[in-house]
Amino acid sequence: xxxxxxxxxxxxxxxxxxxxxxxxxxxxxxxxxxxxxxxxxxxxxxxxxxxxxxxxxxxxxxxxxxxxxxxxxxxxxxxxxxxxxxxxxxxxxxxxxxxxxxxxxxxxxxxxxxxxxxxxxxxxxxxxxxxxxxxxxxxxxxxxxxxxxxxxxxxxxxxxxxxxxxxxxxxxxxxxxxxxxxxxxxxxxxxxxxxxxxxxxxxxxxxxxxxxxxxxxxxxxxxxxxxxxxxxxxxxxxxxxxxxxxxxxxxxxxxxxxxxxxxxxxxxxxxxxxxxxxxxxxxxxxxxxxxxxxxxxxxxxxxxxxxxxxxxxxxxxxxxxxxxxxxxxxxxxxxxxxxxxxxxxxxxxxxxxxxxxxxxxxxxxxxxxxxxxxxxxxxxxxxxxxxxxxxxxxxxxxxxxxxxxxxxxxxxxxxxxxxxxxxxxxxxxxxxxxxxxxxxxxxxxxxxxxxxxxxxxxxxxxxxxxxxxxxxxxxxxxxxxxxxxxxxxxxxxxxxxxxxxxxxxxxxxxxxxxxxxxxx
Numbered sequence: 017x018x019x020x021x022x023x024x025x026x027x028x029x030x031x032x033x034x035x036x037x038x039x040x041x042x043x044x045x046x047x048x049x050x051x052x053x054x055x056x057x058x059x060x061x062x063x064x065x066x067x068x069x070x071x072x073x074x075x076x077x078x079x080x081x082x083x084x085x086x087x088x089x090x091x092x093x094x095x096x097x098x099x100x101x102x103x104x105x106x107x108x109x110x111x112x113x114x115x116x117x118x119x120x121x122x123x124x125x126x127x128x129x130x131x132x133x134x135x136x137x138x139x140x141x142x143x144x145x146x147x148x149x150x151x152x153x154x155x156x157x158x159x160x161x162x163x164x165x166x167x168x169x170x171x172x173x174x175x176x177x178x179x180x181x182x183x184x185x186x187x188x189x190x191x192x193x194x195x196x197x198x199x200x201x202x203x204x205x206x207x208x209x210x211x212x213x214x215x216x217x218x219x220x221x222x223x224x225x226x227x228x229x230x231x232x233x234x235x236x237x238x239x240x241x242x243x244x245x246x247x248x249x250x251x252x253x254x255x256x257x258x259x260x261x262x263x264x265x266x267x268x269x270x271x272x273x274x275x276x277x278x279x280x281x282x283x284x285x286x287x288x289x290x291x292x293x294x295x296x297x298x299x300x301x302x303x304x305x306x307x308x309x310x311x312x313x314x315x316x317x318x319x320x321x322x323x324x325x326x327x328x329x330x331x332x333x334x335x336x337x338x339x340x341x342x343x344x345x346x347x348x349x350x351x352x353x354x355x356x357x358x359x360x361x362x363x364x365x366x367x368x369x370x371x372x373x374x375x376x377x378x379x380x381x382x383x384x385x386x387x388x389x390x391x392x393x394x395x396x397x398x399x400x401x402x403x404x405x406x407x408x409x410x411x412x413x414x415x416x417x418x419x420x421x422x423x424x425x426x427x428x429x430x431x432x433x434x435x436x437x438x439x440x441x442x443x444x445x446x447x448x449x450x451x452x453x454x455x456x457x458x459x460x461x462x463x464x465x466x467x468x469x470x471x472x473x474x475x476x477x478x479x480x481x482x483x484x485x486x487x488x489x490x491x492x493x494x495x496x497x498x499x500x501x502x503x504x505x506x507x508x509x510x511x512x513x514x515x516x517x518x519x520x521x522x523x524x525x526x527x528x529x530x531x532x533x534x535x536x
Contacts, residue, residue, distance in 0.1 A: 099329020
């Protein structure tokens with residue numbers, strides 16, 4: 017005020033200063049306006065606690081709201097790929113490879129020995145369904161050695177490396193076979209620590225790389241972003257198809273190219289029987305000049321609820337079982353080997369794939385644009401997500417849903433397949449290469465129990481083929497980390513002893529083994 021009490025007119029510069037001061041007093045003002053503009057005002061109702069305000073503000077500022085709206089609308093209105101579904105023809109059964117696959121195996125071992133192959137492990141999941149809060153790869157399924165899934169995969173990688181060194185006449189330390197491990201934000205630190213505390217299971221430090229996959233918020237049916245608390249968005253990993261952009265953003269595609277890698281073998285953490293960096297598969301794909309290679313197994317029955325490899329509009333796709341009619345599911349053809357018939361739509365995808373590095377780099381570079389992953393469709397998954405209910409108590413009431421209440425958007429790794437100029441498939445025996453650990457101990461399928469049984473049966477078959485015998489099992493106790501104690505007459509052959517049954521004769525021929533047994 018002036019001397020007579022009149023209010024002075026503020027200069028323009030003074031008004032700007034006042035607005036700046038007012039804005040600094042409310043750091044959420046600009047964000048609040050942007051949220052309201054895009055129908056997300058509930059994300060500040062109630063506001064976060066003062067101690068967490070700065071971190072939550074960073075979360076909100078990092079949201080590309082127009083893009084998220086487009087992603088939600090396009091995915092929730094998406095239709096299946098257009099075109100007729102027909103059988104995918106380029107599927108070779110491993111038993112049909114000439115000379116038992118010797119040429120393919122030799123080529124794969126050569127490529128590994130020359131450092132032209134990397135392995136990619138998808139390990140973003142947790143062991144929640146198994147009764148464990150740790151990363152799924154830390155889980156002990158209950159074999160005699162009590163190794164974790166991570167250790168089995170690392171040791172098979174070392175086994176492939178050892179075979180390549182022997183095949184090429186190189187010293188083991190001269191063979192570079194890097195392992196790229198995709199984690200999630202939730203399990204990255206714990207996964208890294210698990211490897212570090214166990215000396216990386218023998219993997220050379222310069223051949224082990226961790227990177228995290230991207231995250232996306234969960235939505236309600238109206239497209240509103242959900243919060244897990246007043247200071248945290250409800251985020252979840254963006255699906256295994258997020259691996260392409262994550263590899264690019266981590267600089268690993270460029271680094272692998274610089275190191276001379278020309279192809280990548282990809283697999284998931286929960287398949288305890290995966291032949292990591294399988295030389296036969298690597299060589300098969302390379303000799304065929306493929307962009308992508310897919311391992312498949314025969315469906316257990318025509319109506320097994322799995323995705324199958326098929327052609328849609330002339331392009332390779334993984335088609336969900338719900339998209340195939342009963343007649344299509346049951347249709348058969350004569351097997352090339354002459355051993356009866358096989359299903360036309362019977363090649364189940366098991367998330368074991370091979371990619372040429374040029375294909376990965378070209379795809380990732382094309383996908384990194386304004387829309388990020390625009391060339392891959394986002395799939396809708398309706399899930400139960402604990403959150404703050406945006407419609408109750410001013411957004412402050414916690415919701416523990418008993419039914420799916422949220423929409424998660426996910427990218428699928430197989431949605432690059434239609435972009436490949438050439439995709440080939442190698443069908444392998446389920447009992448040799450697929451024993452997933454997905455369900456709780458005691459479940460009838462895909463559980464630690466069924467995986468242990470499959471693992472042990474495979475080891476017994478390999479031991480007997482090498483001239484050993486197994487004594488009739490007696491009741492024994494092997495503790496399963498999630499299933500208590502029960503009779504478990506199991507045989508386990510360490511991947512450090514034999515990668516896939518080779519070289520066992522000297523150890524087992526003419527000997528009888530009593531179970532449980534860990535051959536190491």
